[in-house]
Structures are given as structure tokens and as C-alpha cells.
Amino acid sequence: MAEYSEVSKQPRDDPLYLNAWREAKLILSIWFTCLIYTVGVCYLYGYLSHEPDPAATGPSVGVLAGPLDAFNRAPESLQVPFGIGMPDWVFYGVGLPWLICIIVTWWFCLFYFVEDDLGPDLRKEETR
Amino acid sequence: MNITETNPVTIVTFLIYILGVFVLAGISHRFLRTGGFMGEYFLGGRGLRSWSLAFAFAATATSGGSFIGYPALIYTYGWVLAFWIASYMIYPLCAMGVLGKRLNQVARKTGAITIPDVLRDRFESPALGLFTTSTILLFTTCNLVAQFKAGAIIVEETFNLPESWGYSVGLVIFATVVIIYTAYGGFRAVVWTDVLQGVVMGIGVIILLPVIVNQVGGFGMLVQRLQERPPQVVTSLPGENNDLAYLLNPDVELEGVVYRAGPSSLVAPRVEVASVAGMDRPVLEVLLPPAETVPTRAVQIIDLIESDSRLSSLVSLKLAYENDGSGQLQPQALMRFIHPEAYLFGPGRRSDGLPFHPLGLAVSYFLMWAITAMGQPGMMVRLIAFRDSRTLKRAIIIVTFYFSLIYIPLVFIFTAGSLLLPYIPAESADKAMVLLAARVVGSMGFGYAILAAVFVAAPFAAVMSTVDSFLLMISSSIVRDIYQRTMNPNVREKTIRWASYVTTTVVGILVTVMASRTIDFLQYIVVFTSSGFACTFLAPTFLGIYWKGMTKEGAISSAAGxxxxxxxxxxxxxxxxxxxxxxxxxxxxxxLIASFGLGIIVSRLTGPAPREIIDRYFHES
Structure with a gap:
């Protein structure tokens, strides 16, 4: 039987469900931020050409994004930050956010994630 | 440096590793005698701890695609693959953190041991259970065929088996190993070997990185060496030993190479520079006499160009890897030269001239890895098998570090590898990892030969760890979801035990037969099956555990749509x-848009969901 709160006579939501939903919303927001940043930086600063996709069915999103020829990279402009053998656009578009994601994941798990009780396993209960 | 054969020391070390896998299966089989067989065989007793959950999850996610297909794409298209794989930066947090805790709780409430089990119980719908089970059978079989191909290539190249029958024998050896230990040991054997294999994969990549990069002059030289590479195209045609690499000489402007059928009067191949309508630059046209009268061998084209000073001032030719040039040439569409900058920038360039990673695909792949990972039943089942919330939390951190140590280093390794082992045609690029590990590293000396075994074991481990969990997923679908829950709920445990062993074995044999035909670019099959799983499972599961309004009809529409x-x-x-x-x-x-959209719309139309279901899954008890 569900437990009902005295004030509203409505059943209380399972705290694990509420915590998990709160955590899921934050994770999806982080993912979306990464999507915007990484795709933005890599596409604008790491592409030799910004042509529409000839294999697209219907109008390509590359066309809808508008003319971006001003962002076409010249091959000779390539830099290798810190001499680590990684092209500059990969370093700023992928390497750096990757490092930040490691830190954010660590923070999320240690300080945001709630260690809820998962409850009994019905299968084991029945076995007993 | 002899790189045409694998060092025997590498082979022996690799065999010792395989023996270790069998020992683990034997030990884990003993656990099947304790507790309920079904829960133990398919779920390991829902007792996974942090490291085993982390490695079971990581090793399943890190498939033949990661160690064979992904390196092949890096080898072929270069640094744009770092962008292609970029959402792995957030993959563990998304794939484990969004659904993990809640899914585990929901599974515990009903004692579910498979993902169709969870959906069937949550929505009280045997139809949904059977539908999702059938989907698992369809896509898992497709994926297994691709994984078996990867396993067969590794055995073929490691043991220097001849090309004519090496793939078939490699396939049989791989299948035998993986079927025996999976069928015999069940889930626990799979998890233990996943841990072993995860460690092997990690060590393999970490050591391979400096070894390979040093071979091209160090990290500082890597980009420069790639920039200095001449524009090139490897022409690869049906049949063997006819793959030619054309390298464009400095300051020469040519678009590509095309093989055309010459007039019937032509008795010897001819090479010309020709203009093509709509192209700014001319192409190198190879005219071939009618093949039925005068077959043209690849090596003839090399002789022809080398003996003509005008042509040899334009291009130089090399035989592609493991190729003697005796094979026959046939007419083939234009293949364009790939310039070195295409290897260092986006969008990457295919030999047919199309961009490899345009904007639409860039957005899609960022969604593909991190978000679709949540909807893979092979990984979701790990999320209903862990012990407590703390286990999940620690495992997310471990997997995050682990993936960081694998996926970006692989880009360094295989961009460098394309300099060490040049001219592998795109159709054979799936061999790049094994050739680089077994042949290049193995030929560097005794110590390196042992290391090479670790490197070969890494992709082998990646493939095995995915295959074993997928095999188990198929057999659990058949034995648990179809046989026990639909046909015979009162089946005896002894019958289940034998049905599980036999099903795992029979499925493995069937997939072996299907994989006996070779397939190009393994990674594309992996992408297809991942997409299919995500679009079937993610929306019903996500909405089912987080939205009280999700109804049975909504879930079925969502999965089917x-x-x-x-x-x-x-x-x-x-x-x-x-x-x-x-x-x-x-x-x-x-x-995914269709699946989520249909789930929400149909649930709104058919709701509200039954009160007792909402109470059971969403309210405090």
C-alpha cells in the first residue's frame, strides 16, 4: 500500500524516484551543454569546408545553418597546442571539454548523487 | 623489421591468455551450484560490486567496434574521429547515471532479471515483453555476426593463417573459445572475464601509445609527419592482390584515379591524363583491355608508369599491404586523392569525394554514443545487476577514467599507425589494429613480442567481452522471456539449466555460420544495431520509470514506432x-524522436495509467 501524507492525503513520491529524476535532469543538461560546445567549436574551427551533405535526404542541416565559408580553415593555419601532437581544434573542441567532463563527473558522483536504498529484491525474497 | 609474420613469442603469450579465460569460466561455473540457477546464470545474483560493474559495463560497451572498427576509421579518415567519438567524454555519466539507480530499483520490485522482464512487469504486458525479446534476437544476432568477424580476423592475422582459408579457421577457433566459456560459466564467468579483459584492454592501449608514437618520432612530430605525407589513394577492387596505392608527386594537380574499360581493339593497358566534365582538375585514367581476352594485372600498371617518365613524374605507385600485384584489375568509378590536410581537419574525405563527417552526422553521433548507450539492453542488464547505489556511483567514476584512457589515445595510435603501416585499402582497414600490434610491435624484439600479445589480446578481449554478454542476452531472452514466462512457467530448474547451456551453444553456432561470409567495415553494423536497440528500448524504459502517465499502449507504440x-x-x-x-x-x-513522441502522445490518449501500477512504482510503500 502506498503511504499517504497527512496534509494532502496524496501518496508520497518515492524519494529514490525523485532523486534519480533530479540527477537525470542534470546529467542530460550537462550532455546538451557538451553537445553545443563541442559541435560548435569543432565544426566552426576544425573544418576545411562547410559544404552541405550531398548524401542528405532532403535539405541538409548544413544548408539551414547558413553560409559558413568564412570559417573554412586554411591547412597552413594548423597549430599544435603544447606540442602534444593533437590539432588545435581537437584540443579545444574535444580534449579540453573531456578533461572538464572528468572533473564534473567526479563532482557529480561524490557531491550530487544520493546513495538511495534500492529496496529488497523480490526474486531473492521469493527464493527464501 | 619483418612485419609479414607474427613473432612466435607473441603467439605463445596470447595462448596463455586464452587459457586464463577458460580457468575463470571453470571457477565461475562452481558458483552456479549455489543459489537459484536462473538469477545466478543470467544476473550473477544481483551482487555486482564497483569494479566488476565498472569493467562489466565498460568491456561490454568496448566491443570489436571500439578496437577493430573505430581504429579502422581512424586509420582511414584521421583526426576527425576524435570529434566523431567525442561524446564518450560524457558517456559513462549518461549511460549509467540517467537510468542506473532507478532501473535497478524497478527491477528489484518485481524480481526482473532481463530488460524485457522489466518492461513486461512495469506495463503488465506480455505482448511488450515478447516484442522487445524479438527485437533483442534480431539486433543481437546482427551485432554478433559483426563481432564474430572481428574475432576471426584477429585469430587469422595473429596466427599467420593463409588468406584463402585463414578467415574460416579463425572464425571456428574464436567461436569455440567464446561459446564454451560463456555457455559453461554464465553471467559470472562473463563478468569475471570482462574484468580481466577490461584490464588487458586498458594496459594494451596505455603501453601501445608511447611505443607507436615513438616509432614516428614522438608526439611533437606526429602532426608534422602527417602533413608531409603525399596525397594518396589506395584503389581496391573485387578480388585479391590488385590493391594499388597511388601517391601524387609534389606540385602535381590531379583529382583522382579511374579505371575504365578501353575499346575492344585495346590489347594492353594504357594510362592517360584525362579531363572530366565538372571537375577542375584532370584525372589519371587507366584504360583496361577487355578482361575476357587480355586480363590486366595490377603489377603491369606499376611497370607501365615506372617506364614512362611523363607518367612517373605525376605519380608513384606502391603495392598495398600484403599484396603481390598479381590480381586482375576491372573498371571502377573515380577514386579521389586524399590530401594530408583532410587527415588533420574535418570533415574527413572519402575516396568517392563525399565528406565523412558533415554537420548532421556530427550532431547525430554526439547523440549516438552518449544517449543511445542508455537504451542498449546489453548494458541495461548490467544496471539491474549491481548491489547498491554506492556501487553505481564508484563505477561511473571508474568507467569515466577508463574510457578517457582508451578512446583519445587510440586516435594518436592509429594516426601514427597510418604512417607505420601505410596503404591498407579501406575494405581491409579492419585489420589495422591487429597488424599494428602483432606485426609492427611484435617485430621490435623479444620484450616487445610479449607486449604485442597484450595488444592483440586487447581487441580480442573487447570482442569476446561483447560477444559473451550478447550470447547470454539471447539465451536469456529465449529461455526466460519466451520459454519460462510465456510457454511453461512451472518448468523445473534442471530443465532450465540444460536449456540455457544448449541455447547459448546453438545460438553461438548459428552466428558462426552467418559470419562465415566476410563483411566490410564492422563499425557500420555496430552503429545499425545500436540505433535499433536505442530506438526500441530507450523511450519505453525512460518514460516507464520516470513518467507516471506512461501507459501500456504508449510503451508498445513507442517501441514499435x-x-x-x-x-x-x-x-x-x-x-x-x-x-x-x-x-x-x-x-x-x-x-528516437518517433519513439519518444509516440510514447507521450499515445499515453496521453489512452491514459491515465492504472492507479495500482503508479502506487507500486512511483510511491513510497
Whole structure:
């Protein structure tokens, strides 16, 4: 039987469900931020050409994004930050956010994630 | 440096590793005698701890695609693959953190041990259970065929088996190893070997990185060496030993190479520089006499160009890897030169001139890895097998570090590898990892030969760890979801035990037969099956555990709609046409939109969900 709160006579939501939903919303927001940043930086600063996709069915999103020829990279402009053998656009578009994601994941798990009780396993209960 | 054969020391070390896998299976089999067979065989007793959950999850996610297909794409297209794989930066947090805790709780409430179990119980719908089970059978079988191909290539190249029959024998050896230990040991054997294999993969990549990069002069020289590479194209045609690499000489402007059928009067091949309508630059045209009268051998073209000073001032030719040039040439469409900058910048360039990673696909793949990972039943089942919330939390951190140590280093390794082992045609690029590990590293001396075994074991481990969990997923679908829950709920445990062993073995044998035909670019099959799984499972599961309004009808529509879109968009590939990339986006994006959209709309129309179900799954008890 569900437990009902005295004030509203409505059943209380399972705290694990509420915590998990709160955590899921934050994770999806982080993912979306990464999507915007990484795709933005890599596409604008790491592409030799910004042509529409000839294999697209219907109008390509590359066309809808508008003319971006001003962002076409010249091959000779390539830099290798810190001499680590990684092209500059990969370093700023992928390497750096990757490092930040490691830190954010660590923070999320240690300080945001709630260690809820998962409850009994019905299968084991029945076995007993 | 002899790189045509694997060092025997490498082979012996590799065999010792395989023996270790069997020992683990034997030990884990003893656990099957304790506790209920079904829960132990398919779920390991829901007792996974942090490291085993982390490695079981990581090793399942890190498949033959990661260690064979992904390196092949890096080898072929270069640094744009770092962008292609970029959402792995957030993959563990998304794939484990969004659903993990809640899914585990919901599974415990009903004692579910498979994902169709969870959906069937949550929505009280045997139809949904059977539908999702059938989807698992369909896509898992496709994926297994690709994984078995990867396993067969590794054995073939490691043991220096001849090309004519090496793949078949490699396939049989791989299948035998993996079927025996999976069928015998069950889930616990799979998890233990996943841990072993995860460690092997990690160590393999970490050591391979400096070894390979040093071979090209160190990290500081890597980009420069790639920039200095001449524009090149490897022409690869049906048949063996006819793959030629054309290297463009400095300051020469040519678009590409085309093989055309010459007039019937032609008795010897001819090479010309020709103009093509709509192209700024001319092409190198190879005219071939009628093959039925005068077959042209690849090596003839080399002689022809080298003996003509005008032609040899334009291009120089090399035989592609493991190729003696005796094979026959046939007419073939234009293949364009790939310039070195295409290897260092986006969008990457295919030899047919199309961009490899345009904007639509860039967005789609960022969605593909991190978000579709949540909807993979092979990984979701790990999320209902862990012990407590703390276990999940620690495992997310471990997997995050682990993936960081694998995926970006692989880009360094295989861009460097393309300099060490040049001219592997795109169709054979799936061999790049094994050739680089077994042949290049193995030939560097005794110590390196042992290390090479670790490097070969890494992709082998990646493939095995995916295959074993998929084999188990198929057999659990058949034994648990179809036989026990639908046909015979009162089946005796002894019958289940034997049904599980036999099903795992029979499925393994069937997949072996299906994989006996070779397939190009393994990674594309992995992408297809991942998309299919995500569009079928993600929306019903996500909405089912987080939205009180989700109804049985909504869940069925959501699963069927997502699957339908994927199958429809991939349908043209059956006729060798391209898949439907609506607006340039990968079908997975449209499949997920359809699946979530239908789930919400149909639930709104058929709701509200029964009160007792909401109480059971969403309210405090």
C-alpha cells in the first residue's frame, strides 16, 4: 500500500524516484551543454569546408545553418597546442571539454548523487 | 623489421591468455551450484560490486567496434574521429547515471532479471515483453555476426593463417573459445572475464601509445609527419592482390584515379591524363583491355608508369599491404586523392569525394554514443545487476577514467599507425589494429613480442567481452522471456539449466555460420544495431520509470514506432543504396524522436495509467 501524507492525503513520491529524476535532469543538461560546445567549436574551427551533405535526404542541416565559408580553415593555419601532437581544434573542441567532463563527473558522483536504498529484491525474497 | 609474420613469442603469450579465460569460466561455473540457477546464470545474483560493474559495463560497451572498427576509421579518415567519438567524454555519466539507480530499483520490485522482464512487469504486458525479446534476437544476432568477424580476423592475422582459408579457421577457433566459456560459466564467468579483459584492454592501449608514437618520432612530430605525407589513394577492387596505392608527386594537380574499360581493339593497358566534365582538375585514367581476352594485372600498371617518365613524374605507385600485384584489375568509378590536410581537419574525405563527417552526422553521433548507450539492453542488464547505489556511483567514476584512457589515445595510435603501416585499402582497414600490434610491435624484439600479445589480446578481449554478454542476452531472452514466462512457467530448474547451456551453444553456432561470409567495415553494423536497440528500448524504459502517465499502449507504440523508423530508414541498404539521412541526420535521431513522441502522445490518449501500477512504482510503500 502506498503511504499517504497527512496534509494532502496524496501518496508520497518515492524519494529514490525523485532523486534519480533530479540527477537525470542534470546529467542530460550537462550532455546538451557538451553537445553545443563541442559541435560548435569543432565544426566552426576544425573544418576545411562547410559544404552541405550531398548524401542528405532532403535539405541538409548544413544548408539551414547558413553560409559558413568564412570559417573554412586554411591547412597552413594548423597549430599544435603544447606540442602534444593533437590539432588545435581537437584540443579545444574535444580534449579540453573531456578533461572538464572528468572533473564534473567526479563532482557529480561524490557531491550530487544520493546513495538511495534500492529496496529488497523480490526474486531473492521469493527464493527464501 | 619483418612485419609479414607474427613473432612466435607473441603467439605463445596470447595462448596463455586464452587459457586464463577458460580457468575463470571453470571457477565461475562452481558458483552456479549455489543459489537459484536462473538469477545466478543470467544476473550473477544481483551482487555486482564497483569494479566488476565498472569493467562489466565498460568491456561490454568496448566491443570489436571500439578496437577493430573505430581504429579502422581512424586509420582511414584521421583526426576527425576524435570529434566523431567525442561524446564518450560524457558517456559513462549518461549511460549509467540517467537510468542506473532507478532501473535497478524497478527491477528489484518485481524480481526482473532481463530488460524485457522489466518492461513486461512495469506495463503488465506480455505482448511488450515478447516484442522487445524479438527485437533483442534480431539486433543481437546482427551485432554478433559483426563481432564474430572481428574475432576471426584477429585469430587469422595473429596466427599467420593463409588468406584463402585463414578467415574460416579463425572464425571456428574464436567461436569455440567464446561459446564454451560463456555457455559453461554464465553471467559470472562473463563478468569475471570482462574484468580481466577490461584490464588487458586498458594496459594494451596505455603501453601501445608511447611505443607507436615513438616509432614516428614522438608526439611533437606526429602532426608534422602527417602533413608531409603525399596525397594518396589506395584503389581496391573485387578480388585479391590488385590493391594499388597511388601517391601524387609534389606540385602535381590531379583529382583522382579511374579505371575504365578501353575499346575492344585495346590489347594492353594504357594510362592517360584525362579531363572530366565538372571537375577542375584532370584525372589519371587507366584504360583496361577487355578482361575476357587480355586480363590486366595490377603489377603491369606499376611497370607501365615506372617506364614512362611523363607518367612517373605525376605519380608513384606502391603495392598495398600484403599484396603481390598479381590480381586482375576491372573498371571502377573515380577514386579521389586524399590530401594530408583532410587527415588533420574535418570533415574527413572519402575516396568517392563525399565528406565523412558533415554537420548532421556530427550532431547525430554526439547523440549516438552518449544517449543511445542508455537504451542498449546489453548494458541495461548490467544496471539491474549491481548491489547498491554506492556501487553505481564508484563505477561511473571508474568507467569515466577508463574510457578517457582508451578512446583519445587510440586516435594518436592509429594516426601514427597510418604512417607505420601505410596503404591498407579501406575494405581491409579492419585489420589495422591487429597488424599494428602483432606485426609492427611484435617485430621490435623479444620484450616487445610479449607486449604485442597484450595488444592483440586487447581487441580480442573487447570482442569476446561483447560477444559473451550478447550470447547470454539471447539465451536469456529465449529461455526466460519466451520459454519460462510465456510457454511453461512451472518448468523445473534442471530443465532450465540444460536449456540455457544448449541455447547459448546453438545460438553461438548459428552466428558462426552467418559470419562465415566476410563483411566490410564492422563499425557500420555496430552503429545499425545500436540505433535499433536505442530506438526500441530507450523511450519505453525512460518514460516507464520516470513518467507516471506512461501507459501500456504508449510503451508498445513507442517501441514499435522507433523500431519501424530505424528499419525503414536503413531499408535501402539492402539494395546497396545509402540509408535515409533525413536532413543529413542519422536515422537514430528520427527514430528516437518517433519513439519518444509516440510514447507521450499515445499515453496521453489512452491514459491515465492504472492507479495500482503508479502506487507500486512511483510511491513510497
Amino acid at each position: 522507433g523500431l519501424g523508423v530505424i528499419l525503414l530508414f536503413f531499408l535501402p541498404t539492402l539494395w546497396d543504396a545509402g540509408r535515409v539521412n533525413l536532413m543529413g541526420f542519422h536515422p537514430v535521431l528520427w527514430g
